[in-house]
Amino acid sequence: MFPLNDIYNEDCVLGMESWGGVADLILTDPPYNISTSNNFHTMKGRQGIDFGDWDKGFDLIGWIPKAIERLRDGGNIIIFNAWRNMGNIASTLEDCGCLVKEMIQWQKSNPMPRNRDRLYVTSCEFAVWATKGKGWTFNRQRDSYENTVFQYPIVSAKKRIHPTQKPVELLKDLILIHSNPGDIVFDPFMGSGSTAVAAIEAGRKFIGFELDSNYCGAARERISKL
Helix, strand or coil: CCCCCEEEEHHHHHHHHHCCCCEEEEEECCCCCCCCCCCHHHCCCCCCCCCCHHHCCCCCCCCHHHHHHCEEEEEEEEEEECHHHHHHHHHHHHHCCEEEEEEEEEEECCCCCCCCCCCCCCCEEEEEEEEECCCCCCCCCCCCCCCCEEEECCCCCCCCCCCCCCCHHHHHHHHHHHCCCCCEEEECCCCCCHHHHHHHHCCCEEEEEECCHHHHHHHHHHHHCC
16 A cells, blocks of 8 residues: 555646655756757657757756655655756756765667767666755665666667657666655656656555646556556
């Protein structure tokens, strides 16, 4: 049996001011601003990297101070993004009084193909981990040291709802390490709800925001099936 979980859409963001620093873990995957025009569609089995208007012109750091206000003292925040944006994100976290602890790496066992004669294959994505205040949660899951490298395949096309969807298993690993049973996990950029699914499977509560009504509906459907 899992705790009650709430999903909020854009109409509920106004109520965000009232709930203060209640989140124990912010785990989120905001837009990267990496969408560009390309001819990748001409390559067999290769989709382009134009994810849509939501990934263009996004304010990469303006949301961070507002989110940190919703994080309790001793809470963790993990933000996925493109490596080129990590410096600005880390600096903003420090400006908000957080302590940047480590860079986390998601290693993809099945990366998308590229021109192998001219480019490296993009086999990993990164997330920055920071803490707010003292006494942060860190639950070691391995017999030895925890490693910052997590190896999981990309979500298959048949199961993918969102173009940048993260594996539930990856998110669940991070939730188990950086929160406790019954804690509140907050995702300001919920997408298709993978963080919500991972939180529920890990026995955590969940709060999420999503502006796209189609993705919000998909997230509700995924959660209802658990």
